[in-house]
Amino acid sequence: MTDSQEPAIEEIKEKMKTVKHKILVLSGKGGVGKSTFSAHLAHGLAEDENTQIALLDIDICGPSIPKIMGLEGEQVHQSGSGWSPVYVEDNLGVMSVGFLLSSPDDAVIWRGPKKNGMIKQFLRDVDWGEVDYLIVDTPPGTSDEHLSVVQYLATARIDGAVLITTPQEVSLQDVRKEINFCRKVKLPIIGVVENMSGFICPKCKKESQIFPPTTGGAELMCQDLEVPLLGRVPLDPLIGKNCDKGQSFFTDAPDSPATLAYRSIIQRIQEFCDLRQSKEENLINS
Amino acid sequence: MEAAAGVWGWGWRPQAASVGPRTCLRARFSQEALDLGPLNLTLRGGSGRGGFSASCLEPLTCIFQGPVSNGAACWRQGPGNLAGIRHIILVLSGKGGVGKSTISTELALALRHAGKKVGILDVDLCGPSIPRMFGAQGKAVHQCDRGWAPVFLDREQSISLMSVGFLLEKPDEAVVWRGPKKNALIKQFVSDVAWGELDYLVVDTPPGTSDEHMAAIEALRAYQPLGALVVTTPQAVSVGDVRRELTFCRKTGLR
Numbered sequence: 001m002t003d004s005q006e007p008a009i010e011e012i013k014e015k016m017k018t019v020k021h022k023i024l025v026l027s028g029k030g031g032v033g034k035s036t037f038s039a040h041l042a043h044g045l046a047e048d049e050n051t052q053i054a055l056l057d058i059d060i061c062g063p064s065i066p067k068i069m070g071l072e073g074e075q076v077h078q079s080g081s082g083w084s085p086v087y088v089e090d091n092l093g094v095m096s097v098g099f100l101l102s103s104p105d106d107a108v109i110w111r112g113p114k115k116n117g118m119i120k121q122f123l124r125d126v127d128w129g130e131v132d133y134l135i136v137d138t139p140p141g142t143s144d145e146h147l148s149v150v151q152y153l154a155t156a157r158i159d160g161a162v163l164i165t166t167p168q169e170v171s172l173q174d175v176r177k178e179i180n181f182c183r184k185v186k187l188p189i190i191g192v193v194e195n196m197s198g199f200i201c202p203k204c205k206k207e208s209q210i211f212p213p214t215t216g217g218a219e220l221m222c223q224d225l226e227v228p229l230l231g232r233v234p235l236d237p238l239i240g241k242n243c244d245k246g247q248s249f250f251t252d253a254p255d256s257p258a259t260l261a262y263r264s265i266i267q268r269i270q271e272f273c274d275l276r277q278s279k280e281e282n283l284i285n286s
Numbered sequence: 287m288e289a290a291a292g293v294w295g296w297g298w299r300p301q302a303a304s305v306g307p308r309t310c311l312r313a314r315f316s317q318e319a320l321d322l323g324p325l326n327l328t329l330r331g332g333s334g335r336g337g338f339s340a341s342c343l344e345p346l347t348c349i350f351q352g353p354v355s356n357g358a359a360c361w362r363q364g365p366g367n368l369a370g371i372r373h374i375i376l377v378l379s380g381k382g383g384v385g386k387s388t389i390s391t392e393l394a395l396a397l398r399h400a401g402k403k404v405g406i407l408d409v410d411l412c413g414p415s416i417p418r419m420f421g422a423q424g425k426a427v428h429q430c431d432r433g434w435a436p437v438f439l440d441r442e443q444s445i446s447l448m449s450v451g452f453l454l455e456k457p458d459e460a461v462v463w464r465g466p467k468k469n470a471l472i473k474q475f476v477s478d479v480a481w482g483e484l485d486y487l488v489v490d491t492p493p494g495t496s497d498e499h500m501a502a503i504e505a506l507r508a509y510q511p512l513g514a515l516v517v518t519t520p521q522a523v524s525v526g527d528v529r530r531e532l533t534f535c536r537k538t539g540l541r
Contacts, residue, residue, distance in 0.1 A: 112497055
């Protein structure tokens with residue numbers, strides 16, 4: 001469907017004018033920590049009270065964001081200016097299909113076209129307001145949801161995608177496909193994050209590889225495919241615990257190696273977005 | 287048969303060394319709007335193995351194009367390719383990364399160890415893990431007179447596999463398809479793969495409750511699947527998605 005046939009694309013472009021930076025969090029593989037990363041990226045960026053952060057969960061079948069952000073049971077309200085996101089903090093708003101279900105056990109058994117319709121509504125009808133960063137958490141794979149979000153945001157300019165993987169080859173082989181997908185749809189790649197990369201025992205401090213990088217891990221893959229490796233986040237049982245409780249891991253374990261890794265990755269993502277913005281401004285001014 | 291681009295068909299039975307059906311098929315299919323990315327299916331002929339005889343001797347490259355409606359005139363079911371299967375088990379989970387493919391693999395190996403003949407059907411089209419789990423990357427799907435021959439791991443044919451991973455020319459190629467195209471391939475996996483006589487068919491699925499799951503269940507319903515094995519990890523984030531999967535099972539009548 002071309003732009004002229006899809007009026008929603010223009011409407012979304014208008015709506016996205018108040019959103020400065022848009023970041024997609026992708027992975028070909030499931031269960032590598034996309035939602036966990038998206039949530040903590042949002043928490044990390046929102047620590048600066050002067051920035052307005054929006055977190056959009058387009059995983060229609062398995063919406064994890066409400067649980068991870070501690071917003072289970074919340075509902076979406078509608079106003080004259082559109083759907084209101086659910087706010088965790090004053091400067092952190094969240095939207096997910098999870099808020100639209102009448103019961104948390106309700107299964108969303110939708111085929112592609114209906115999922116696309118929902119994503120269109122999320123992008124067009126949610127009143128995000130002035131936002132510095134919109135983070136979009138995606139389901140695993142390279143299918144309807146991914147095609148739709150890229151298509152609908154095509155004219156609104158996505159800053160880039162962050163790809164999450166674990167060190168095993170079973171994960172990397174799916175992430176390579178995702179990198180190819182990004183290149184096919186001309187989506188800039190901010191970089192790759194290697195999650196669950198090593199486990200440090202809290203008692204003896206010895207490091208073990210729970211998911212051994214038998215084929216060189218994300219580092220070798222990034223070298224081969226010429227994409228930046230943003231960082232490695234070690235496995236910390238407190239992360240999973242905090243996700244289940246719906247709290248920010250940073251508050252519970254500020255000195256964990258995982259927190260430090262996250263902060264460094266978040267900083268690199270901010271630098272990427274700022275650099276992109278200044279390049280664009282130079283282009284406009286020249 | 288010369289190597290040429292064509293449309294890989296639903297219900298098309300190739301005849302030995304003839305170009306006729308392929309060209310005929312192109313006329314029967316209407317070319318609809320492209321999804322992103324063509325799928326190159328390379329089917330290589332080979333000598334017959336254990337009851338199968340190959341009918342193509344030349345590499346045939348077919349390009350998958352366009353979504354096909356389920357009611358396409360040229361679609362017809364294969365000759366009961368699942369009739370020889372005693373039990374069908376689906377391995378599901380709402381959540382990704384909990385170990386569905388791992389469990390499917392271990393289940394198949396355990397059943398084989400118990401002397402059963404097992405097939406694994408991998409309907410995860412975007413992230414097919416089954417070929418790697420069995421060390422069968424790079425194997426190709428052969429064609430026989432009864433349809434597509436699954437990939438066998440050993441001479442006894444005690445484990446047979448089918449996955450989109452075997453149909454990709456390059457392992458890093460992304461299958462970027464929308465729902466209707468995925469549905470069509472899954473239906474083809476169910477009806478056109480000549481599984482033969484099996485004690486168990488294990489169906490490995492992607493995470494979620496969407497097109498692949500609905501297509502697999504619709505296609506398998508006539509063969510009365512035994513039921514579903516739902517996989518989870520202990521965390522609440524996982525269990526939440528799995529509760530939804532259990533609702534899905536109830537709604538679709540899967541035990």
